Amino acid sequence: MENQEEHKPRIKPIIEGAESLSLGISMVVAILIGVAIGLGLKKVTGIAWLLWIGVAIGIAAAVMNVYKAYSKQYKEFEKLAKDPRYNMGKQQKDDDDDDEE
Template identity: 60%
Template sequence: MSKRAKFIKKGIEAADGLSLGISMVVAVLIGVGLGYLLKKYTGISWLFWLGVFIGVAAAILNVYKAYKAQVASYEEFKDGVRYAPKDSKEDDEDFDEGKFDR
């Protein structure tokens, strides 16, 4: 892989991680803005807090979706030999049979 390709790949990975934080802030700001506009045009003060709640709920939903996507991306490693859990019984049997010095 060339230097340029590695640089671009690292930039994309960094932007992906940064996008979660940005999406959380934007979701809360949109909720606050929506609540402010509803309060301003209707005169009902609790609609502002409803907008804040909607924004925070949207931010939490964004985090949950990112978590589920991350878990799904790690599922591909589950069946890999390198990451498979070792059976401790097999290791103990090797010691019992005298194959290894203690």
């Protein structure tokens, strides 16, 4: 059982690193898909400004990907902030303030 626990922390950072790397790739892919949608709409309808609608959709999707990644990292940070190993005596200061009242 200890052997499984030793392997788990080694793999987790690799997976998290791959997810972070994929953020940049997903941004590029989202914009390219938006451009493809815009080009398709332009070809089907013949209206030139629909290309820019597709570009805007792609950029919006890329921004959404960044926001989702930020939210995920923020939740991880909150978990670490609540972990007693990392709060560095913050709990003790709060307890001291309660005693003064």
